[in-house]
Amino acid sequence: MNLQQARIQVEALLREDIVVDLYERRGYRIVSRTEATTRQLFGMPEEPTADVIVEVAPRRAIIAEVKGSDIAHALVQLRNTVSYARRAYDFIECKIFLKTPTPGGDTASLRGGEGEEGRLGFIAMRIFNRFFPAEWLLLKHPEGGGRDFVRIDGQTVSVIFGPYPKI
Secondary structure (H helix, E strand, O other), X not given: OOHHHHHHHXXXXXXXXXXXXXXXXXXXXXXXXXXXXXXXXXXXXXXXXXXXXXXXXXXXXXEEEEEOOOXXXXXXXXXXXXXXXXXXXXXXXXEEEEEEEOOOOOEEEEOOOOOOOOOOOEEEEEOOOOOOOOEEEEEEOHHHOOOOEOEEOOEEOEEEEEOOOOO
């Protein structure tokens, strides 16, 4: 591992801690804060897995992935995790926390990453006015399937830009 890779890993861990702290301050139960714990908890094989699982109420959870920018890989991680967490939770929200600063407009283009789904990237759409930066809805890129919301298990995926607001 080179110095740049080590820096990126440390930065990612710090951002994961910030996300966990945000949810802990709201009084939610942190079920898992690492991919390894998530795999062990749900009996998952070694596959891409989400970073954080938060229980907000009995049978209700938030599955969060903290990313630099690769939305397509985040969606793979979230979908894999939801398929196993579904046994324990009836309602699951999926959120992607990005290190990218909150954009100024009402939509933002996001690069997708590798794979067919991420080929053209995605669009994030602000759902509240610009003075309330919290969560943005994730949409497929217009050239890659219209402006359909990205959904996992029926729920629209949301994006939270950094620095992370108090959610």
